Amino acid sequence: QKEVEQNSGPLSVPEGAIASLNCTYSDRGSQSFFWYRQYSGKSPELIMFIYSNGDKEDGRFTAQLNKASQYVSLLIRDSQPSDSATYLCAVNNNAGNMLTFGGGTRLMVKP
């Protein structure tokens, strides 16, 4: 069983809609949670991190964390075609600075 699970997608949403990306993790001791965006042929780029239960907003992005249910989600409001990418969820379980990555969800935003 993978430690960090994501639906591989593709998740297809129309332009202007809200895209909801989900991630579950198995280690209850996990403390830090990260969302990376990766465009095709490019390297992962950090877009959000969250440490505490609840919501954290940054522009059009909102990260949501529920430690009791062991899931973290990323909402993208007013989705744009430029948001089309693979989104990677990563979790730190206090093993130094190591992150465990999910397999990623491919998001397609259609004009």
Added chain:
Amino acid sequence: DAGITQSPRYKITETGRQVTLMCHQTWSHSYMFWYRQDLGHGLRLIYYSAAADITDKGEVPDGYVVSRSKTENFPLTLESATRSQTSVYFCASSGLGHREQFFGPGTRLTVL
């Protein structure tokens, strides 16, 4: 002042040859990491380093060697390349007390 750089960006080599991928960061980050990314496997950790002269194995270390004599550099060597090592390799770094990792642009390696 590019932050974290990797070289070469593309490399084609033959089975059995030694190949070294370079990674350099200008942030003085304590931690550095090497990942490979393959379709169907996502990002897999090869080796990591918590500081100069401190390295440790990740999930898939076989066939790879690392060293870290200086904080800013973390080279990855394939001692005898195999076709299964054809992949995209990413170097990443993170600062002490900060869990977020920042990635280099990647090296696309093809082993013929």
